[in-house]
Amino acid sequence: MKKFLLAFTLLMGVVAQAQTPEELVRSIKSKLDRVSNYSATGKMKTNVIFLKAPIAKVQVYFRKPDQLRILNEKGISFIPKGSMNMDLSQLFIDPAGFDLLDLGNDKKTGWRIIKLLPRDPVSDVVLSTIYVDAAAGLIRRSSTTTRENGTFELEMSYGTYAEYGLADKVIFSFNSQEYKLPKGITFDYDDGSGKKSTSTGKPTKGRVEIYYSNYQINKGVPDSVFR
């Protein structure tokens, strides 16, 4: 039995390896196309050097082709700029709009690395690199550079909703600008600990982790959410 499974996995790997980038992208798109809209409950952790925020319970709403909203109805959540890019399905609206570059497999993870270069010179996306679990047909990681919101990275983990290409956990990394306010405005309390300023004068990396649960897929999302 064990030998059979091993052989099957190897065979699938070979089959997957055998897929062209276009075929991979098509298979990803076919999964993503199954979802017109969804809402999900999320537990959001924000990790930015100058921000201390509590873990928040949020609602995530998505509607095709490119509407994504993260809402904290009860409390306050700092939503990073470009958060709509947390859902990669917009990349796959028109796969023909990209040139695909196959960079082979990532040595550590074995994921297929594909670069997407938009053909449209005025496209907001400048470049996107996706790391695909070819066997499962799921994007596990991506790094996308946009004109408006800079470069961000996504890491996805899947579970119950993998068949829809919906992750259980998404880590969204983004560039955050330097934060500093004059002391004469804030009148800070100096506790004498001699803590140095966290400001380095350079943009820093921020991270948002969302743990998704309770997806409601294709049940409809009201317009009011996106207003």
Add this chain to the structure above:
Amino acid sequence: MLALLWIELNKIFRRPRTYIAFGAMAAIVWLIQLALYFDGQAYVDLLLSNLSGSFEFSDLFKTQLLNGYLICFVILNTLLIQMPLLVALVAGDSIAGEASQGTLRFQLTRPISRAQLIFVKFAASVVYVLCLLLWLALLALLGSVLLFGVNDLVVLRSTGIEQMQMDDVFWRYLAAFGFAAIALTTVAALSLLLSVLSENPIGPIIATMSVVLVFTILSEMNIPIYDTTVKPWLFTTHMVAWKGFFYVQADAEGATVRGSVENLPAVLRSAGILLGYIALFLWTSIYLFRRKDILT
């Protein structure tokens, strides 16, 4: 002693001028609340201008941000300078005012000791401070919560942002008001000391404000030679330690730890220093008052 305290409280609260302080405070608080009620979005935009490059802020976010807890924090910040004046108005008058009126003789020809008189006047000043803070709590906290509702509190520091969940805020305000009572009692004790040295109440009131203003400027300045020598010992440096209750700890991933205070030992140390100042001012007041010739 209680009977004497009752007399002093009677003196304070029977005088119309005492209510100037309460009225002034109400006016300031209401003005701020009114301004933020009608033009709060502009204020929020200003607060968030530094962050708009990193985060997106929906109208819902801005409305949630501008909640009663934030308004109260803004009001407390604003009243940082005014409150000591309101305290000095009463405490600075306690000995000098009576000296100028001639009623100090009235009291000191009775069988009460000078130390007793100082203690009682100090105690009355403390009660006044507590009443002032209770009034402020009603106006600034309760009033703001009623007008603007509650939500998470976001506090902007010069180098970072602290966010506390709404059910983790109220106790911080209780602690902050408690600390503010110690801070303002320090001002009352200073005022009382200056009052002992004078026979005209205007002098101690102005002197108290001058000391508080100058020391506050010194406390906020970043001059290396002062930072390590003078600044840690100025009472004004420690008067703002109430804010320490709104600085939270974060775990390794930057998430706020509920119910935490970033540096509680430092806040307690500040409280201890202020209590030390109170003791020093009080002891000096008694020492000087016992030796003072009452010539008015």
Add this chain to the structure above:
Amino acid sequence: MEPLVRVSHLSKRFGSFEAVRDISFEVNRGQVYGFLGQNGAGKSTTLRMIMTLIRPTAGSIEVFGLNLEQHRKEILRQVGAVIEKPDHYGYLSAYENLRMAAVLCGIHPSREKLMQQLDFVGLADRAKSPVKTFSQGMKQRLGIATALVHDPALIILDEPTNGLDPQGIADIRDLIRRLSRDHQKTLIVSSHLLSEIELIADSLLILHKGEKRIEGKMNELLNPAETIVELELGNKAAASILLQQTEWIGSVDWRSDLQCCVRMPKNRIPELVRLLSEADIPVHAVASKHSLEYYFLQLTQTETHVGPAVD
């Protein structure tokens, strides 16, 4: 009998200025002790030292046989004072001021008792009025009421008739007499109004420039056998010689070329007039002054210690 108040070598210096210099005196129980002196003589300073408002530079004060510095509270429970003008809390009523004074003395008299005390000083009908509406005389009376609220054995009144009209002065004088005679209180009363002291005091101390000039019983200080006679004469030169040569004449003080004051035995006034007439010295006016005023003025102007006139 031990004196109620014993002041020994009391001095007070303010910087280089010596306000009170080495004064000693005793006040016996039941006495009305008069403190006399010009403004700035040191009366109020002395009384403030007795009431512990001022610390002496030197000397000691004993009241009821106890050292004042060590037994201050105990002593002040039995002493009531009005030092200079009586200042009250103007925004409070007379009743409230009186009640406050009582509480400060550690007692909680009933409303009736306080009203009785206001009645004693003639303020019962103004009990509820704010003190700021009171006249000076009413404030003075209220001051006395607050001094008496705890029924002290010793009462100190510093210039109690200051700023009062004649009726007010008479009222205060009457009150002092009643306190002494009917209530057996011991009083120390200071004044620069000599006529007032003369009328109420049993004993007297005159202060001048912080020093004691004279102290003694009133009836001894004012020797009824002696008087000051004010003369208006027509010939100063001749009169001077005659008066100088007359051995029973104590002192002669020429005020002007016509007027002089002569200290002499009272029963020899007719003889003086006869002598002047026989010497052809015109006598335009003769007036006998049995008054402390002249005596006091003499003392303070001559800068010398003067004892009771002796025959």
